[in-house]
Amino acid sequence: MDLQERRTHLMLVLDELRRRHAEWVQSDAIAITEELQQSIEEVGQVFDTGDIPGDCRELQAQVAQMGSEWEKFRERRDLSGDLTLLPGDNFWHALEVALEIRQKCDETEPVPIESLATLEKQGVPPRQICLIYGWILPDGRPDYKKLREEQENPGTHINEDFISPAEAERRKAQRETDEAIARIKAARAEKIETAQSIAPEPIEELIMTGVSAKQIATMKRCGVDEVWAAADAAGLERPPLDYDPIQTERGTHARDLTEEEERVQQARAGTSPVADEPAQETPWYDQTASLETQIIQLARPGTLKHSEIAEILTDETRKVSYQKVRGVLMEFRKRPEAFAQ
Numbered sequence: 474m475d476l477q478e479r480r481t482h483l484m485l486v487l488d489e490l491r492r493r494h495a496e497w498v499q500s501d502a503i504a505i506t507e508e509l510q511q512s513i514e515e516v517g518q519v520f521d522t523g524d525i526p527g528d529c530r531e532l533q534a535q536v537a538q539m540g541s542e543w544e545k546f547r548e549r550r551d552l553s554g555d556l557t558l559l560p561g562d563n564f565w566h567a568l569e570v571a572l573e574i575r576q577k578c579d580e581t582e583p584v585p586i587e588s589l590a591t592l593e594k595q596g597v598p599p600r601q602i603c604l605i606y607g608w609i610l611p612d613g614r615p616d617y618k619k620l621r622e623e624q625e626n627p628g629t630h631i632n633e634d635f636i637s638p639a640e641a642e643r644r645k646a647q648r649e650t651d652e653a654i655a656r657i658k659a660a661r662a663e664k665i666e667t668a669q670s671i672a673p674e675p676i677e678e679l680i681m682t683g684v685s686a687k688q689i690a691t692m693k694r695c696g697v698d699e700v701w702a703a704a705d706a707a708g709l710e711r712p713p714l715d716y717d718p719i720q721t722e723r724g725t726h727a728r729d730l731t732e733e734e735e736r737v738q739q740a741r742a743g744t745s746p747v748a749d750e751p752a753q754e755t756p757w758y759d760q761t762a763s764l765e766t767q768i769i770q771l772a773r774p775g776t777l778k779h780s781e782i783a784e785i786l787t788d789e790t791r792k793v794s795y796q797k798v799r800g801v802l803m804e805f806r807k808r809p810e811a812f813a814q
Contacts, residue, residue: 480526486512486519487532487575494568498661504557513543516571532574539567557691559665569658576650583640589623589631606631607638676703681803683796686712710778713795764793768801769812 493512517540542564603615672692758770786793
C-alpha cells in the first residue's frame, strides 16, 4: 500500500467514525453502542499499524490522544459495571478535534478567477465569461449587459465584494458541514446531560412503579445498596436487581433451589410455604377468577413477595411478570373499588 492509498484508508476509518458517532447521537440509545465502540477502536488500530503520511502526523497525534482517553473511560466503565456510563469531556474534546482535522483535509483553497482582461485576451467567448463570473439571467441565459458594464467601467461588478460562483458553492458546502457538526455536537451534549441527570422521582416511587434496583441506581446515580436501603426504610419489598425470571428447573443451568424458590414450588403444590406449618386445606386463591383477582388474593395475607406471586401464576398458558403483579397491586391501592369482588 503506497502512501496515497494509506492516506485514503486513514480518512475512510475516520469518516466511518463520524457516521457511527452521528448515528448514536441521533438514536434513542444512551449507552455507547457496539458499532460506535468498534469504530473508535478500529481508528486507533489503523493509525497504530502502518506508515503515516506527512500531512497526517497531526491527525495521528490527536487520534492517539483520543485513544488514551477512551482506554481511561473503558477502565472506569469496567470497574463500575455500569454499561450506561459515558466518556468524560476529555474524550469528546479529543474526538471533536480529530474529526475537525479530518474535515480540514478535504477543504480546498478558493481558486482565484483570472481577470476579465486576461480572459478576453485568451479568447474566451463572452458566453463562457458570463458563466465564469455568474452573470446569468433568471431564465438561464447569459447576462451580457453586466459583461458590457464591466468592460466599460471596470469594478462595476468585479469588486472587493465579488464572490465567484465556485467560491460561493464552496462556502455554502462548508457552511452546511459546519452547521451539521454543530447540530451533532449540541445533540450529543443534550444526550449526555440527560444520561447524567438524576431522576426527579423519589426512590420509593420508582420502586412502586416496578423499576428494577439496577435501573433505579442508574437513574438516581447511586448504588444498589442505597436503593434497597430506601425500600427497607419505606417498608417496601426490595425490587429485584434485574427482571430475569427465577430459574427453578434443573437442566443445563442446574443448581440448588433457594429458600424462596422452594416456597414457590410448595405453593404450587398446595403445601405450606413454611416447612413447619401444616399444609393449607383450601387453595390460596380462586383459580377460576381473573388474573388481577388472583394476584390480589395471593397478596392479601402478606406472606408472598411479588416475584413469588408471579411465579405461582405462571404456567404453560401464560407468563406473569414481576412488573404485572406490582402494577396490579399499585392500581388496587389507588382504586380498590375497581377490583370489587
